[in-house]
Amino acid sequence: MGLAAFDDFFSGHARRYLLAAIELALSEDGPDLTSLAVFSPQDILRARIVAKEDSLVAGLPIVPLVLSALGALAACDLDFPVDEGARVDRGTVVCRLTGPAVAVLKSERVMLNFISHLSGIANLTARYVAALSGTNTRLLDTRKTLPGLRYPEKYAVTVGGGVNHRTNLADMLMLKDNHIDRAGGIPQAMAALRKAYENSMEIMPPVEIECRSLEEVVQAVAENPARIMFDNMDPPTMRRARALVPQGIETEASGGVDLDSIAAVAASGTDFVSVGRITHSAPAADFSMQLESIPRA
Template identity: 70%
Template sequence: MTDPRFERFFTGKARDFLIRAINLALDEDGPDLTSMAVFSPTDRLTASIVAKEEAIVVAGLPIARLVLERMGQAENCELAFFAADGDRVPDRLVVATLVGPAITLLKAERVILNFLCHLSGIATKTAAAVAALAGSKTRLLDTRKTLPGLRYPEKYAVLCGGGVNHRIDLAEMLMFKDNHIDRAGGIPQAMAALRKAYHGRMESMPPVEIECRTLAEVAQAIAEAPRRIMLDNMDRDTMRQALAMVPAGIETEVSGGVDLDALAGIGALGPDFVSVGRITHSAKSADFSLLLKETGAL
């Protein structure tokens, strides 16, 4: 059985990047000469993937099937899933079983667990951040602070934890950061340069976000009517004043060094979004084990 959310996310470019990551992981390991020496091609194992800590939010379980497909062994293996991505599972729960050739499962074991543990760690940390915002209108955004080559899987894990994806790449939303603004000479000049680059065809331009460090910059940004204004590294009082300035129709985002302890207070101020790099770059891997048992030979 396939996971609809997984299949919806991993299409086109996202799927291409995931397959490349799986292929690279398999290539890194090379041939499993030890298993090939000890087991015959007809020996089979049953592998159980077991949660080893409480309240893990699962992400990346369907990758197990893709790993076997990339090895050319999917038809020789039987998979059963007892949890779905996005589920919060208890300690000691068996989330999946795999039955197949011993040599195949022993080589696939670490690749499957590396993806599952890493992505489930992100989903679990994301879920904790989303819970901290409960009761507010503020939604949690991820960032581009992702591991090279793993952006799509990591952003998928954020979705599994209840977060919202933001800027998969640099072209999805055009963001004026401090270095752009300083180089252009100010927010109005930066926007003028952007309009010139698009030859005045604003309707063909991706949405624009402007990063603001001061209340003066917020006022300048409002005059440009962007899709979103980011309040960057502001203290709580300045943030409150800035949010009061921004009119309806322009989204607001709080960013810059936000930790989980600060989220409830930020949510109480009422921005539309808060972006948190920690949910990807500082997530601890979740703990899963893959337990193997011999099931005889073909």
């Protein structure tokens, strides 16, 4: 991945959301009254962030952003012995930091929370991607993310080899069961979407239609959407559904997919499989910060 991939992902509004999350995290901690009492402004600390388990590493470029938010980046020396997105062994030093003691200690938990959480998502994503090895099915994330952390979490999915689905409700229009039932069916729901955009200066985003049955798949194909979702179908039904969809329309499997079932889902031939648990249930990776005091000059 590397820094370039991080900067490419976190541009524009994605970067604004990331910086807002960092500011909120620092604000939640409040002033570090303990460190302010024990350390003087002249005290310097040397620290290193260490992987406590074998892991992918996601979130290292957040370290200077946290220090910058504290106004301490210029007073700090940073070194990253490994690249962002690298797979490291337990005991690997992933960052070295020297700077004002109060700033280092104030930022410690925020840095570790981001790196541990994002690296954990990358690790779980990589396990699902590995389970799809040998197939043409790609892993999608969902909007099942922690509030305020949508973009960092979806970035971590890319570190693990997954593909981002829509980051917000406007990226792709999705006709779900509630829309279809309210409109009276898939044709009526599509007609409502087209009507909403026909007199608008906006270009209608691509449409995905969620289907619960083979009958709905047939109806969806007639509307020629960008993608058709097979919602909570078992693998045999999914294979029959996939056979109904012509080339040019993408297919996605969704609903209850886990590591035990994903290979069978992929065998149906779907283009994508979406898994919410890679973001909402990923265990944090174990990283720690080890500190060493430097005497005052």
